[in-house]
Amino acid sequence: MVTIEEALRIVEDQNISLKSETKPLENSLGYALATNTVSPFDVPEFDNSAMDGYALCGLYQEYQLVGEVAAGDSKEILMKDGKAVRIFTGAKVPQNTTAVMMQEKTTVKASTLFLDEMPKSGQNIRKKGGQLTEGQAVFEKGHVLNPPSLALMGSLGLESLDVFSKPRVNIITTGNELVKPGKSKTEGQIYESNSYAIAGALEQFGFKHHQKTQIQDDFEATKTGIKTALESCDVLIISGGISVGDYDFVKQSLEENGVNELFYKVFQKPGKPLYFGRKDNQFVFALPGNPASSLTCFYVYVLPLLQKFSGYETTGLPTYQFPIKHAYENRFGRPSFLKAAVIDGKVEILDGQGSSMIQSMAKGNALAFIDDGEVLKEGDLIKCKLIS
Structure with a gap:
């Protein structure tokens, strides 16, 4: 024993x-990467607007509107001082853009844009390479792919990934x-x-x-x-x-x-x-x-x-210590994993601790560990493995 x-x-x-294999991006959730990943280009690849509004050239409260840029537009617009263009979230900001002002803080009359407040240089502009630069490490081998990981990999144009089987x-x-x-x-x-x-x-x-x-x-x-x-x-x-x-x-x-x-x-x-x-x-x-x-x-x-x-760097259930909600003594004669519920940061040891009793486990969300003969008072910390 x-x-x-x-x-x-x-x-x-x-x-x-x-073992490793290549899986389509959409089927890679929960797999661990078998290789290190670096960014093949800057993310974002170009300066772009963080919101719907107006791209401004210079810092004023009044501008002349000279055009519009939608997300996905590839046209080049060279703005001049005192000019502005309508712009949408994710759209590439024109050359010489000083800032972007959100549309809720503006008024337009004819072709003139009025701002409710003075802009600050660089505001609401997502800068090129602001998240990742070309060649920068993204994830190391062993990283377990979660939904945000898949989103980032997709944004890098990767349609398939090398993962551990x-x-x-x-x-x-x-x-x-x-x-x-x-x-x-x-x-x-x-x-x-x-x-x-x-x-x-x-x-x-x-x-x-x-x-x-x-x-x-x-x-x-x-x-x-x-x-x-x-x-x-x-x-x-x-x-x-x-x-x-x-x-x-x-x-x-x-x-x-x-x-x-x-x-x-x-x-x-x-x-x-x-x-x-x-x-x-x-x-x-x-x-x-x-x-x-x-x-x-x-x-x-x-x-x-x-x-x-599966190549995971970290294994096992997440384990934390929480205060116990009530006094408890281990009288089983062995170290024990107890069916428990962690609610509002406190642990309740559930009834029905018999090895054949599954209902209490179904109602709980943790396995609380208590050593042989250990006696706990209300508020004492007890180690718990979270199962849901």
Whole structure:
């Protein structure tokens, strides 16, 4: 058995052969860049207006209007002192423009422009190269592309990007008692739910499962199911069958398939019977069968590996400290990840902390960590991993 810290360190220390691919810009959200990016030109490429209004030559309160420039116009206008042109947001400012005055602070009579206040030199002009200059670093390798990143890359004219590939993930659920939702069940059976939670968690963080399989608690079926799943994935996630019961065949089946154990069992609650193994550049997590345990282990251990596999520089859930809303004592005998809700900057530990209870996790937005035997008073800080 290992500690939480040891387990996390083992996951983090894995050397992974990253793969890269070229993806269209519109399909690159959530991917990490595989190369450094520099700007191919100045951004903006030309001085342009920050708003609808009037481009002014000289600093006066009265100008003669001599034309108009719309966004996208390529015509060149050379203004003279005391002249002004109507201009629109994003339009290239004419030569000799001193400032742009927003239209709300102007009055036009015939061809004469009157200003409500004196302009300041350079106001409302976006200068060439004001955001980026040609050759300037934009993003470093490993930057995870978010919507603003895509906007910036698009503004640089890049229609495709070199990114690190995300891992192919397969999911196996085990258990004779499990029945697919929508099917009829008999006494002693339950509806299978863990695969939906795991698939949903994958999608929540920008990953997808390639294959989802349910197998019975039978050694040969388990061994064959694992062999088949490993033929088409980088990461295999198994739910159930990893404890020490008479019908738990996952650990032995992994050994039969050449998977090397990296750790088995973690001193924590929930999720003690957690397995992590490796076969060449493939990884296997065997999660406990209880729903809350399974999902907790995914958030804490599986997600960081998936992100590392994807070339992310920073991995894992964002973690912060918040004051606890009420007194709480850990009486579980192990360091614990607690279902919690962070509301208005304070943490509430929710009812229903059992490893089979998923409703409280569904209503919460965090996993609060409390050490073995730790006693907290109202207002004490508690570490929380935010899950939504």
